[in-house]
Amino acid sequence: MSILVYTENWDGKFKKLSFELVSYAKALANELSTTVTVLSIGKVADEELKKLGNYGASKILNVADARFDSLDNKALALAVANAAKSEGSKAVVFAHNNLGKAIAPRVSVKLKGGMVTGVTALPENVDPFVVKKKVFTGKAFANIQIHADIKILTLAQNSFELIETDNKAVIESFDAGVSDDVFSTTVNETNKVTGKVLLTDAEIVVSGGRGFKGPENWGILEELADVLGAGMACSRPVSDEGWRGHEEHVGQTGKIIAPNLYFAFGISGAIQHLGGVNSSKIIVAVNKDAEAPIFEAADYGIVGDLFKVIPQLTEEIKTIKS
Amino acid sequence: MKILVLISNVPDTTTKIRFVDNNKAFDTSGVQWIINPWDELALTRAVELKEAGGVETITVANVGESITEPTLRKALAVGADDAIRIDTTPKDAFYVASQLAQIAKDFDVIMVGIEASDYNGSAVGGMLAELLNFNSVSAVSGMNIENGQLSLTREIDGGQQKISVKTPVVTIVQKGIAIDPRIPAMRGIMMARKKPLTVLPAVEAGEKTSYVNFELPPPKAACKMVDEDNVKELVRLLQEEAKAF
Numbered sequence: 001m002s003i004l005v006y007t008e009n010w011d012g013k014f015k016k017l018s019f020e021l022v023s024y025a026k027a028l029a030n031e032l033s034t035t036v037t038v039l040s041i042g043k044v045a046d047e048e049l050k051k052l053g054n055y056g057a058s059k060i061l062n063v064a065d066a067r068f069d070s071l072d073n074k075a076l077a078l079a080v081a082n083a084a085k086s087e088g089s090k091a092v093v094f095a096h097n098n099l100g101k102a103i104a105p106r107v108s109v110k111l112k113g114g115m116v117t118g119v120t121a122l123p124e125n126v127d128p129f130v131v132k133k134k135v136f137t138g139k140a141f142a143n144i145q146i147h148a149d150i151k152i153l154t155l156a157q158n159s160f161e162l163i164e165t166d167n168k169a170v171i172e173s174f175d176a177g178v179s180d181d182v183f184s185t186t187v188n189e190t191n192k193v194t195g196k197v198l199l200t201d202a203e204i205v206v207s208g209g210r211g212f213k214g215p216e217n218w219g220i221l222e223e224l225a226d227v228l229g230a231g232m233a234c235s236r237p238v239s240d241e242g243w244r245g246h247e248e249h250v251g252q253t254g255k256i257i258a259p260n261l262y263f264a265f266g267i268s269g270a271i272q273h274l275g276g277v278n279s280s281k282i283i284v285a286v287n288k289d290a291e292a293p294i295f296e297a298a299d300y301g302i303v304g305d306l307f308k309v310i311p312q313l314t315e316e317i318k319t320i321k322s
Numbered sequence: 323m324k325i326l327v328l329i330s331n332v333p334d335t336t337t338k339i340r341f342v343d344n345n346k347a348f349d350t351s352g353v354q355w356i357i358n359p360w361d362e363l364a365l366t367r368a369v370e371l372k373e374a375g376g377v378e379t380i381t382v383a384n385v386g387e388s389i390t391e392p393t394l395r396k397a398l399a400v401g402a403d404d405a406i407r408i409d410t411t412p413k414d415a416f417y418v419a420s421q422l423a424q425i426a427k428d429f430d431v432i433m434v435g436i437e438a439s440d441y442n443g444s445a446v447g448g449m450l451a452e453l454l455n456f457n458s459v460s461a462v463s464g465m466n467i468e469n470g471q472l473s474l475t476r477e478i479d480g481g482q483q484k485i486s487v488k489t490p491v492v493t494i495v496q497k498g499i500a501i502d503p504r505i506p507a508m509r510g511i512m513m514a515r516k517k518p519l520t521v522l523p524a525v526e527a528g529e530k531t532s533y534v535n536f537e538l539p540p541p542k543a544a545c546k547m548v549d550e551d552n553v554k555e556l557v558r559l560l561q562e563e564a565k566a567f
């Protein structure tokens with residue numbers, strides 16, 4: 001039967017989140033006394049595919065088919081469902097990211113499975129199958145039972161530790177069985193920011209709010225990000241005002257992130273802001289108002305002026321890094 | 323082009339979350355209900371496109387009991403032409419998508435939010451597309467209609483893509499699809515009273531999942547405060563105690 005994992009690749013490479021998925025699936029497979037098969041779609045070198053074995057994949061189904069590069073949702077879902085059928089999979093695991101959220105619901109319908117998205121842990125129980133996720137934008141957890149035979153899960157990022165094994169994976173090329181007429185998405189233009197740490201990948205994120213006063217004051221934060229190798233984020237009014245780009249907006253209506261370390265400078269800590277960052281492992285807040293609600297969410301705090309604190313922080317980190 | 327915008331009725335984003343019935347159900351007492359923020363942005367974009375001339379009609383639909391009607395009326399006041407409510411308790415995403423499939427098949431573009439801010443499912447749009455055998459595009463942050471053709475912008479890791487896709491299609495929208503949600507004007511509110519709101523019965527559909535119970539996160543330890551003049555100490559704590567870098 002095996003558990004199927006679908007992971008995308010990024011220009012032929014996997015990311016930490018791919019390995020998280022495989023580690024999670026392997027732990028789940030142990031509970032269900034089965035093995036892990038990974039489906040990889042797109043061009044990935046065998047050396048890279050083998051890395052998935054280190055986290056517990058026994059078999060890798062390799063679909064080196066460039067037609068899927070358009071990320072046509074219908075075609076991708078069909079490919080995943082076909083792989084699950086050919087493996088007789090009782091569970092299919094996806095990342096809870098843009099692509100996983102796009103494909104998993106379709107696959108669940110195709111396989112007549114039951115789905116829980118954004119799970120944060122292994123199931124508490126496998127029979128009945130009960131699994132935990134965050135609801136109300138991080139304000140609560142729910143335990144959800146899946147009644148269907150086939151379980152479809154998307155795993156929240158950074159919620160499961162990597163577990164290395166001495167497993168070796170067998171790579172098989174797989175015919176996804178998707179005919180040309182299924183594809184109907186045409187990509188006309190792709191624009192990617194290069195050279196910056198991607199917010200959704202970043203282990204450390206430095207974030208600024210209205211406390212920065214205007215668009216001209218962000219140099220100090222960029223410098224801190226540089227020193228830390230951190231991603232940059234901002235509150236919604238900052239991106240609404242055009243002080244920073246929309247891709248940096250975090251919160252309930254922006255990006256939802258879960259870094260190891262999140263710095264909030266000049267951010268009051270509105271509930272909608274916290275909704276996007278409350279899964280961070282450690283939150284540090286710097287705010288000149290001791291009553292700001294951000295301090296209720298933070299682990300470490302400084303009541304003070306960000307314009308004074310940030311340059312000192314940058315200097316201090318430079319010192320310890322050298 | 324005919325657009326359907328799905329409307330989820332959710333608690334206001336500042337609602338204090340509590341549970342009742344042995345933590346088995348969400349406590350709705352005193353809750354203010356709103357249009358799910360992404361659905362509100364989707365509707366705003368649909369109205370903008372209609373004003374620009376590319377759209378014949380905008381229908382909004384909700385699966386829910388009669389308490390969701392003020393939310394649907396608000397959507398009509400923002401600019402939808404008619405509303406449909408499928409009269410049942412939304413049990414899970416598959417159940418909701420199965421209800422919506424009955425009506426959605428007659429539209430060219432179906433706009434769905436990336437997630438409902440209550441149960442954060444991110445599921446209804448994809449399921450609905452699959453039930454209808456329509457294509458779907460997720461993480462849509464821009465939509466235009468040019469000469470009757472749909473062109474979309476979608477977010478990918480670290481960037482954006484401009485894509486074209488054949489209709490009928492389910493678009494799963496997120497931030498960027500419209501800048502600010504449109505607030506209904508007095509005239510819109512008056513007109514909304516006369517616009518049709520059709521109530522349809524539910525169809526049989528199984529549910530595949532159920533909530534066992536809810537938990538509130540454990541209380542957080544108090545924030546450790548460091549003096550403004552002692553940034554060095556903060557860095558030490560982050561390094562040695564939190565092991566954050």
Ligand SMILES: Cc1cc2nc3c(=O)[nH]c(=O)nc-3n(C[C@H](O)[C@H](O)[C@H](O)COP(=O)(O)OP(=O)(O)OC[C@H]3O[C@@H](n4cnc5c(N)ncnc54)[C@H](O)[C@@H]3O)c2cc1C
Nearest residue numbers: 209210211235236251252253266267268270272273288306
């Ligand atoms: C439906 C809805 C969705 C929303 N979604 C989001 C979302 O996704 N993300 C989001 O961020 N917001 C969101 N908001 C907005 C949110 O409610 C807040 O308005 C917003 O987060 C406030 O941003 P801020 O903290 O930057 O600004 P403010 O609330 O104005 O706070 C600025 C803070 O900076 C501090 N400060 C000022 N000067 C200094 C200084 N020199 N040094 C140190 N501190 C200083 C002040 O004490 C203050 O606490 C949403 C709102 C709604 C209604």
Ligand SMILES: Nc1ncnc2c1ncn2[C@@H]1O[C@H](COP(=O)(O)O)[C@@H](O)[C@H]1O
Nearest residue numbers: 328384385434435437438443444445446
């Ligand atoms: N009960 C419902 N009635 C109508 N549309 C819904 C309902 N629930 C969810 N949706 C739509 O599906 C989107 C995603 O919801 P969900 O999959 O529940 O996170 C929402 O933004 C709505 O557009």
